[in-house]
Amino acid sequence: MHRIAIIICTWNRAALLGTTLASLGAMRAPADTAVEVLVVDNNSSDDTQARLQALQPGWPLGRLHALFEPRQGKQFALNTGIARARELGCEVLAFTDDDILFPADWLENITAVFGAGGPALAGGRTELQWPSCGRPDWYHDSMAAVVGGADLGLQRIAPTPPEYAPAGANLVARTALFDRVGAFSELHFRHMDLEFGQRCQARGETVTYEPTLCITAPVDAAVLTRRYFRRWAFKAGLSAWWPPSSREFLGVPLWQYLQMLQDGLGWLLGPLRREPVAERFVRELRLLRSWGRVQSRWRAHWFPGSYATWVERHSQKKQGLY
Numbered sequence: 001m002h003r004i005a006i007i008i009c010t011w012n013r014a015a016l017l018g019t020t021l022a023s024l025g026a027m028r029a030p031a032d033t034a035v036e037v038l039v040v041d042n043n044s045s046d047d048t049q050a051r052l053q054a055l056q057p058g059w060p061l062g063r064l065h066a067l068f069e070p071r072q073g074k075q076f077a078l079n080t081g082i083a084r085a086r087e088l089g090c091e092v093l094a095f096t097d098d099d100i101l102f103p104a105d106w107l108e109n110i111t112a113v114f115g116a117g118g119p120a121l122a123g124g125r126t127e128l129q130w131p132s133c134g135r136p137d138w139y140h141d142s143m144a145a146v147v148g149g150a151d152l153g154l155q156r157i158a159p160t161p162p163e164y165a166p167a168g169a170n171l172v173a174r175t176a177l178f179d180r181v182g183a184f185s186e187l188h189f190r191h192m193d194l195e196f197g198q199r200c201q202a203r204g205e206t207v208t209y210e211p212t213l214c215i216t217a218p219v220d221a222a223v224l225t226r227r228y229f230r231r232w233a234f235k236a237g238l239s240a241w242w243p244p245s246s247r248e249f250l251g252v253p254l255w256q257y258l259q260m261l262q263d264g265l266g267w268l269l270g271p272l273r274r275e276p277v278a279e280r281f282v283r284e285l286r287l288l289r290s291w292g293r294v295q296s297r298w299r300a301h302w303f304p305g306s307y308a309t310w311v312e313r314h315s316q317k318k319q320g321l322y
Contacts, residue, residue, distance in 0.1 A: 004033055004093075008039045008097065010044065014051050019099075026060075026102075027106060028104050028105060029107065030107050102216075122166065124209075124213025125152070126149050127214060137277060138226065140281065146285075235292060270283065
C-alpha cells in the first residue's frame with residue numbers, strides 16, 4: 001500500500017476552499033494507494049476550521065485532516081503540512097492551492113509519474129478558466145503567473161532547464177527529497193517554490209515538467225485590474241534571494257540594472273513605435289518587478305537587521321488582494 005498526501009495551505013478563503021475540496025473529493029483514488037488530504041489553516045479568522053470539521057465525517061477521498069499553523073506566512077504552513085505527512089508515512093507529497101479545480105485522474109497520473117524510476121520533483125500544467133468578462137485587452141500570455149497559470153506545453157520536459165522550478169499550485173515531490181535538500185525556506189514570504197525548485201536543481205535532483213498533471217485555476221474577475229497586476233509585479237520582486245551572479249553593485253547584479261534601463265526606454269518609446277498595449281504593459285510589469293527586486297536587495301544590503309520584518313510587511317496580501 002502506497003501513501004500520498006495532498007497539501008493545501010489556506011488563509012481566509014473558506015468559500016473558495018469549499019469549492020476546491022468538492023472538486024478534490026470527486027477524484028478517483030488510485031488503486032493500492034492511501035490518500036491523506038492535509039489542509040493547513042494559516043491562522044484564518046473566518047469559518048475555515050468549522051467548515052473543515054463539518055466535512056471530515058463524510059469525506060470521500062481517503063482522510064481529511066484539518067491542521068492549524070499560527071505563524072502567518074505560506075512557507076510556515078507548507079512546512080507544517082510536510083511534517084504531518086511525514087508522521088503519516090506518506091511517500092509522495094502533492095502541493096496545490098485553495099482555489100483550484102481538479103480532473104478526476106489527477107491523482108492517478110501522479111502515481112503513474114512517481115512510480116519506480118520517476119523524478120524526485122515534478123511540476124504540472126495549470127490552465128486558466130476566465131470569468132464571463134473574458135480576458136482584458138491589456139493582458140498578455142506572459143502574465144499567466146499573475147493569475148496562477150503555468151503552461152510549458154503538452155510535451156514532457158525531462159530534464160528541465162536549470163532555471164525551471166515547479167509552481168506551487170501543482171508541485172509534486174517525493175518525501176525523501178525534503179530529507180536531502182531541506183524544507184521550504186522560512187525566510188521567503190514569496191518565491192518559496194522557486195527557491196526550493198532551483199535549490200533542487202543546484203543539488204542535482206531529478207526535476208521534470210509533466211503536462212499530464214493538469215489542473216484548472218479559475219480567474220477571479222476582481223483581480224483583472226491593472227492596479228492588481230502592478231502591485232503583484234512589484235511584490236513579486238521582493239526577495240533578497242537571487243540566482244548566483246559574479247558581478248554586482250550595491251548588492252544588485254549588473255544585468256538587473258541593464259534590464260531596467262532597457263525596459264524603461266522601451267516603455268517610454270512604446271507609443272511612438274505603436275507598440276500593442278499588451279506588450280507595453282508587459283514591459284511596465286517587468287520594470288515594476290525589477291524595481292521591487294532592487295529595493296529588496298538595497299534594503300537587505302544596508303539594513304540587514306530589519307530586512308526580514310520589512311519584506312514580511314510588504315509581501316503579504318491585504319483583504320485577499322495585492
